[in-house]
Amino acid sequence: MMSDLNSIAQHLAQRGKGILAADESTGTIKKRFDTIKLESTESSRRDYREILFTAPNLKDYVCGVILFEETLGQNAADGTPLSEILHNQGILPGIKVDKGLIPLVNSKDEKITQGLDGLPERFEKYYKQGARFAKWRAVYDVDAKRPSMIAIHSAAENLARYAAITQNAGMVPIVEPEVLINGSHDLARCEEVTERVLRAVFRALAIHKVTLEHIVLKPSMVISGDNCPNQASAEEVAEATVRVLKRCVPSAVPTINFLSGGQTPVQATEHLNLMNKQQLPWNLSFSYGRALQEPCLKAWAGNAANTKEAQEILTERCRLNALAAKGEYQGEETTV
Numbered sequence: 432m433m434s435d436l437n438s439i440a441q442h443l444a445q446r447g448k449g450i451l452a453a454d455e456s457t458g459t460i461k462k463r464f465d466t467i468k469l470e471s472t473e474s475s476r477r478d479y480r481e482i483l484f485t486a487p488n489l490k491d492y493v494c495g496v497i498l499f500e501e502t503l504g505q506n507a508a509d510g511t512p513l514s515e516i517l518h519n520q521g522i523l524p525g526i527k528v529d530k531g532l533i534p535l536v537n538s539k540d541e542k543i544t545q546g547l548d549g550l551p552e553r554f555e556k557y558y559k560q561g562a563r564f565a566k567w568r569a570v571y572d573v574d575a576k577r578p579s580m581i582a583i584h585s586a587a588e589n590l591a592r593y594a595a596i597t598q599n600a601g602m603v604p605i606v607e608p609e610v611l612i613n614g615s616h617d618l619a620r621c622e623e624v625t626e627r628v629l630r631a632v633f634r635a636l637a638i639h640k641v642t643l644e645h646i647v648l649k650p651s652m653v654i655s656g657d658n659c660p661n662q663a664s665a666e667e668v669a670e671a672t673v674r675v676l677k678r679c680v681p682s683a684v685p686t687i688n689f690l691s692g693g694q695t696p697v698q699a700t701e702h703l704n705l706m707n708k709q710q711l712p713w714n715l716s717f718s719y720g721r722a723l724q725e726p727c728l729k730a731w732a733g734n735a736a737n738t739k740e741a742q743e744i745l746t747e748r749c750r751l752n753a754l755a756a757k758g759e760y761q762g763e764e765t766t767v
């Protein structure tokens with residue numbers, strides 16, 4: 432089993448492969464299951480994750496999967512731990528370690544991610560359960576006044592403390608600053624905010640002596656707010672995103688894996704592909720949740736008879752994004 436930080440980071444930075452985010456918290460997976468009218472129970476969550484992790488040929492396109500704590504401790508129907516099913520295919524299991532959002536006092540009605548207390552002890556258990564990398568998500572609301580200085584700096588400090596603790600525990604941290612898509616802000620505003628956020632994150636990582644060679648950056652793309660009347664084109668999104676990343680992310684970072692953040696599956700693939708049409712200083716790939724899972728979840732609909740089709744749909748989305756991670760995606764018939 433892979434154990435040193437360098438091998439883990441290199442494994443996650445393989446060109447033409449990406450990460451499947453399947454780490455929805457109990458509250459979030461309930462919302463996803465509501466869309467297919469399926470009750471969220473420990474066993475329905477387990478069944479669903481087993482379908483994802485046993486999709487044929489997944490390993491050709493996916494090098495890591497992020498799990499929620501409950502999933503890391505669950506077994507497949509035949510008794511094999513779900514994390515072992517991933518390891519056996521050469522896919523590394525990761526663990527979401529943050530404990531979600533709480534109000535950030537004295538901010539502009541913003542939120543901060545919690546979960547640092549007791550983290551070193553939790554890591555001992557996660558490592559034994561097979562996890563080799565971790566994830567912590569910070570979120571930033573956007574409007575004319577937000578994110579505030581306090582939100583940017585406190586989130587960066589927490590991300591850096593988490594990343595340092597993760598590396599100290601022998602795992603690779605996914606550093607995830609998500610500038611939210613919600614709102615009427617335009618592309619230029621998203622670009623300005625993303626640049627400020629990333630500068631603060633890398634400054635904090637340096638202060639906390641985090642080894643940049645052993646992290647995965649998981650940013651949001653620079654994109655128009657979902658309620659912005661003037662939606663930027665795919666080319667503009669790709670251009671602005673790469674511009675900001677080049678300004679802020681040292682080339683020592685081996686791989687940048689985007690979240691999908693509310694983009695449609697096809698948009699997320701198109702944007703990634705356009706960015707990979709040029710030479711870049713890092714591997715540039717995906718760590719999508721919804722953009723990989725939505726079509727699969729819909730096809731499954733909680734019915735075992737649909738498992739095979741749902742798995743094929745998941746593998747196909749992963750294949751298309753793996754092509755996009757090399758700039759080789761040729762488009763597809765569907766536009767959803």
Ligand code: 13P
Nearest residue numbers: 452690691692719720721
């Ligand atoms: P989405 O791709 O659905 O945004 O999820 C990625 C993720 O891990 C959010 O934390």
